[in-house]
Amino acid sequence: MATFISVPLKKTSEVDLVKPLSKFVTAAYPASEEQAEYLRAVEELNKLRKNALGRPLDKHESSLEILLRYYDQLCAIEPKFPFSENQLCLTFTWKDAFDKGSLFGGSVKLALASLGYEKTCVLFNAAALASQIASEQNLDNDEGLKAAAKYYQLAGGAFGHIKDTVLSALNREPTMDISPETVCTLSHIMLAQAQEVFFLKATSDKMKDALIAKLANQAADFYCDAFKQCQYKDNLPKEVIPVLAAKHCIMQANAELHQSILAKQKKRFGEEIARLQHAADLVKNVASRYDEYVSVKDLSDKINRALTAAKKDNDFIYHDRVPEVKDLEHICKAVLVKASPITPPLSQKFTDLFEKMVPMAVQQSMSIYSQRKAETVNRLVGTMRETTNLCNGVLASLNLPAALEDLSGDSIPQSIAEKARSVVQLGGLQSIEQLIKDLPELLTRNREILDESLKMLDNEETTDNELRTKFNQRWNRTPSGDLYKPLRAEGGNFRDILDKAVQADQVVRDRYSAHGDMIALLCRPEDELNAAIPSANPTKTLQGSEVVNVLRSLLSQLDEMKKERETIEGEIKAVTFDMSATFLMALAQDGVLNEEQLSLSQLDQLYGAYNQRVQATVRTQEELLGQVQVYEHRRRLGPRCCNACLASNVLRFYVMAFCKPGDLFLSPSFFYSSLLLQFYNDLTEILLKFQNKCSDIVFARKTEREELLKYLQQSIAREPSAPSFNVPAYQSTPAAGPTPAPRTVFVTKPQPPTRPPPPSIIPQAASTAPTNTPATGPPSSNPPPMAPPSQAQGPPYPTYQGYPGYYQVPMGYNPYPYGQYNMPYMPYQATPGQGGYPGAPPAGQPYPGYPQQPPQQQPYYPQQ
Numbered sequence: 001m002a003t004f005i006s007v008p009l010k011k012t013s014e015v016d017l018v019k020p021l022s023k024f025v026t027a028a029y030p031a032s033e034e035q036a037e038y039l040r041a042v043e044e045l046n047k048l049r050k051n052a053l054g055r056p057l058d059k060h061e062s063s064l065e066i067l068l069r070y071y072d073q074l075c076a077i078e079p080k081f082p083f084s085e086n087q088l089c090l091t092f093t094w095k096d097a098f099d100k101g102s103l104f105g106g107s108v109k110l111a112l113a114s115l116g117y118e119k120t121c122v123l124f125n126a127a128a129l130a131s132q133i134a135s136e137q138n139l140d141n142d143e144g145l146k147a148a149a150k151y152y153q154l155a156g157g158a159f160g161h162i163k164d165t166v167l168s169a170l171n172r173e174p175t176m177d178i179s180p181e182t183v184c185t186l187s188h189i190m191l192a193q194a195q196e197v198f199f200l201k202a203t204s205d206k207m208k209d210a211l212i213a214k215l216a217n218q219a220a221d222f223y224c225d226a227f228k229q230c231q232y233k234d235n236l237p238k239e240v241i242p243v244l245a246a247k248h249c250i251m252q253a254n255a256e257l258h259q260s261i262l263a264k265q266k267k268r269f270g271e272e273i274a275r276l277q278h279a280a281d282l283v284k285n286v287a288s289r290y291d292e293y294v295s296v297k298d299l300s301d302k303i304n305r306a307l308t309a310a311k312k313d314n315d316f317i318y319h320d321r322v323p324e325v326k327d328l329e330h331i332c333k334a335v336l337v338k339a340s341p342i343t344p345p346l347s348q349k350f351t352d353l354f355e356k357m358v359p360m361a362v363q364q365s366m367s368i369y370s371q372r373k374a375e376t377v378n379r380l381v382g383t384m385r386e387t388t389n390l391c392n393g394v395l396a397s398l399n400l401p402a403a404l405e406d407l408s409g410d411s412i413p414q415s416i417a418e419k420a421r422s423v424v425q426l427g428g429l430q431s432i433e434q435l436i437k438d439l440p441e442l443l444t445r446n447r448e449i450l451d452e453s454l455k456m457l458d459n460e461e462t463t464d465n466e467l468r469t470k471f472n473q474r475w476n477r478t479p480s481g482d483l484y485k486p487l488r489a490e491g492g493n494f495r496d497i498l499d500k501a502v503q504a505d506q507v508v509r510d511r512y513s514a515h516g517d518m519i520a521l522l523c524r525p526e527d528e529l530n531a532a533i534p535s536a537n538p539t540k541t542l543q544g545s546e547v548v549n550v551l552r553s554l555l556s557q558l559d560e561m562k563k564e565r566e567t568i569e570g571e572i573k574a575v576t577f578d579m580s581a582t583f584l585m586a587l588a589q590d591g592v593l594n595e596e597q598l599s600l601s602q603l604d605q606l607y608g609a610y611n612q613r614v615q616a617t618v619r620t621q622e623e624l625l626g627q628v629q630v631y632e633h634r635r636r637l638g639p640r641c642c643n644a645c646l647a648s649n650v651l652r653f654y655v656m657a658f659c660k661p662g663d664l665f666l667s668p669s670f671f672y673s674s675l676l677l678q679f680y681n682d683l684t685e686i687l688l689k690f691q692n693k694c695s696d697i698v699f700a701r702k703t704e705r706e707e708l709l710k711y712l713q714q715s716i717a718r719e720p721s722a723p724s725f726n727v728p729a730y731q732s733t734p735a736a737g738p739t740p741a742p743r744t745v746f747v748t749k750p751q752p753p754t755r756p757p758p759p760s761i762i763p764q765a766a767s768t769a770p771t772n773t774p775a776t777g778p779p780s781s782n783p784p785p786m787a788p789p790s791q792a793q794g795p796p797y798p799t800y801q802g803y804p805g806y807y808q809v810p811m812g813y814n815p816y817p818y819g820q821y822n823m824p825y826m827p828y829q830a831t832p833g834q835g836g837y838p839g840a841p842p843a844g845q846p847y848p849g850y851p852q853q854p855p856q857q858q859p860y861y862p863q864q
Helices: 018-028 033-053 061-077 115-135 142-170 180-204 209-233 240-265 269-289 297-318 360-397 414-425 428-474 485-522 526-532 546-574 580-590 595-637 642-657 669-718
Strands: 092-095 109-112
Touching: 018 033, 018 669, 033 061, 033 115, 061 115, 092 115, 109 669, 115 142, 115 180, 142 180, 180 209, 180 240, 209 240, 240 269, 240 297, 269 297, 360 546, 360 580, 360 595, 428 485, 428 669, 485 669, 546 595, 580 595
Parallel strands: none
Antiparallel strands: 092 109
């Protein structure tokens, strides 16, 4: 079987997709069946990643199908989720496929919060697995050849797609295995191997030699391009380069072999021999240099047999001139391979887990459309309310309709009685005081949430800046200051809102101070209210006059107009329209969304008629208020009673103390404080979401920071501990042993002389010398002393007389270092009749001055 190159898989770390994606789904979609379906889809996506990347994969088509399905799912969810560092932050860590690591540093790896990085690495693994599956195919049958060609072309297309998209997907320098230069080389290798498979298929099918030669020459060209790129960049393992060089020569030799057959058919025997000689030289070069990688024995034998036969025929029959190799015609090329296009879905059984979820572009357009719709509704409703407030203000300044109430009796008007009952039902003065008391506490709580959120961003940004200062260019992730700009802008908006809320709180307190007495009066029983209003003189009132009747008719028309506005406001708020279908259709047709044009056109259709009705009510109100002012002026010119004026003024204060919550001029403290309380509660929920967003991004940045710190520590550990230096000239001479470090002196100790052989011990006979006569010398059997060595061995040793049984050591001899003598123990043998030492006591007597030993005790030294 031919030798083919396969690519190893990249390894990744485990990533929890459930928590961040579920949090986004929960926040973006309300609690419903749709949300539950998306949460189940998130669980399935996490399982799919574990199956595709969390376990070893077999070299089988089913494993490749799992990888491609996960890649298709990533492509499907990319436009549907806001994957970014400041929104939905997921950090993916991948190791270099070709880096085997070191003992202390580990493998080279890169961690990025980018879904494009995950897609690139998954596609790389799919291409690598496809190359492994292709290399395992049986090339002796057609099915194996077809499968191998298919997978090699898929791998080539995947590597080529990575080359075109990796830089834009990562926005930073990638690892070596997925760099554009490396994947471009791998793409050329895969296409070259696919071309070789087509060559093998054509050879097995015994196609024409001209076509086979073209296929082989094109394969040699592909291998040559890949070999040059490997030599230029040196970005692949060293074992790949010899294989590429050998394959280039083998494919060229095959092309020359089949082209020689074609030359023989055309009676060009000299060209046949020249091409066979060139093919033999190529194969011989492979056998001599790359024999451990590729075996070419069969091809070499085939070429040599053809060359021998061709030379024999030409020498005896044809005598054709053999041209030089450089003079031969170039062999044509035929490209049958093509990189498979990478167009999702690549999996045959792919089903989008988030099929019902609209893309982020549509979601963003829907969000902007919702804002535009809310602005349109608020503008129309605001116009009507402002006009209504203006009408109420004008009538209040004219003391209408209170001036037209019947004050002839002893009871208060029915309208004032209803307002008093409403105030009592709402809790009266105590409710307003409790609401005003709760406002500062709610304000403080919101401020604390906002301050804590911004403090998390500040702490993480400070840490990032310190590490950036420490590592300089090595700290190459996105600065936290740039990443947190949108969040800081959002936090600034919240702070402005809180500052304005403080001003609104002061307005509530001022209005409560102004109208507190009247609100307290409205909370009293009805008889006290009657006593507080002076009675008017029936004879001096204008009840039943024509002016009063006209004023009442005009006020009735204004009331009808206000009711109509309330009806229009309800209809405007009830208008609904789903723009997602429109946006999806536009995105499918044009590929882009012109949200502004589509939204404005649809809003004009929905609210154009309501806008005209609102403007009509504004014009009608202007006409009615003009007539009311005229007739009220006429009424005031008529005779009136002081008591009626006094009663009218009291009623005017009652009206000022109680007004509708929508009135801007005379709104009471109760309704203002209620609105502020609701505002603070709603703002608390919004700030808690903002705090969760800040917490999530800070946690993601912390994880990314730890991964980058670990990678930098490993990189520093792999660096050499000391810089290299040039060896001086005087140390350049090769020596037998290692060269010592500079300025280090080694002193060699002098070796002692060879140890003499042990002396032979011969028992001595009894000596006849007198008892007190000392021995004059060593026994006759003691060898003579050795001559002193040529070098000094220290101070001279003193000479002592020997004793029987002992042997004199040569002068200055030291067979062991450090003056240690390790002579064997020789027992003392007393000579019969020999006297003791000088001054010694008689035999058997103890030495004087020493303690006596007990007779029963054994001697200290054992008896010999």
